[in-house]
Structures are given as structure tokens and as C-alpha cells.
Amino acid sequence: MGHNRRYGERLSALDPPAVTPPPRxxxxxxxxxxxxxxxxxxxxxxxxxxxxPVVKGWEALxxxxxxxxxxxxxxxxxxxxxxxx
Numbered sequence: 001m002g003h004n005r006r007y008g009e010r011l012s013a014l015d016p017p018a019v020t021p022p023p024r025x026x027x028x029x030x031x032x033x034x035x036x037x038x039x040x041x042x043x044x045x046x047x048x049x050x051x052x053p054v055v056k057g058w059e060a061l062x063x064x065x066x067x068x069x070x071x072x073x074x075x076x077x078x079x080x081x082x083x084x085x
Contacts, residue, residue, distance in 0.1 A: 025050065029084040032064045032076065048081065 025048075032046040046064030058078040065071050 030060075030062065031082040031084055032062055033080045033082065045084065046081075051078075 028048045030046050030048045032044045034042040034044065036042075044064045044066060046062045048060045048062050050061040052059050052061070052075070056077070059075045060078060060081055061073070062076050062081065063071065063073045
């Protein structure tokens with residue numbers, strides 16, 4: 001593809017990002033609490049990968065394994081997490 005007047009010059013891998021990316025965090029071991037009032041306690045070991053701000057505080061991208069061996073990944077409210085010391 002050549003030059004396109006509408007979109008300007010093509011970017012190269014050496015061009016600086018248009019926006020400053022957020023700092024990366026190191027993955028952290030956590031306890032993921034998926035308990036509800038109706039069910040028995042459900043607390044699983046997991047790994048916190050990333051944070052993001054939301055309207056009601058913060059959410060964390062976590063990966064955890066349930067007792068049946070299924071691996072899950074999803075955004076969870078910070079209140080559902082506890083550091084694994």
C-alpha cells in the first residue's frame with residue numbers, strides 16, 4: 001500500500017504511540033471470591049493481570065481455575081479479590 005492523502009503517512013514500528021500506554025503491572029497471585037448469598041463459599045486461587053478504572057472504582061483482569069478444572073479469565077470488581085500472601 002502506498003501513501004494515502006486521507007490518512008497521512010503510514011506508521012512504522014519506530015513511531016511513538018499517539019497516547020501514553022498505562023504502566024504494566026507484574027502478575028500477582030490473588031484469591032478470587034465468587035461467593036454469593038445463595039451458594040456455598042467459592043474462593044479460588046487466581047492471577048491478577050491488569051487493572052482498569054470503572055465508574056464504581058476498579059476492576060481487575062484475572063485468570064482463575066475452578067475445582068472442576070476449567071480455567072476462567074474475566075474482569076472482576078476489586079472487592080472480589082484478596083492478595084494471596
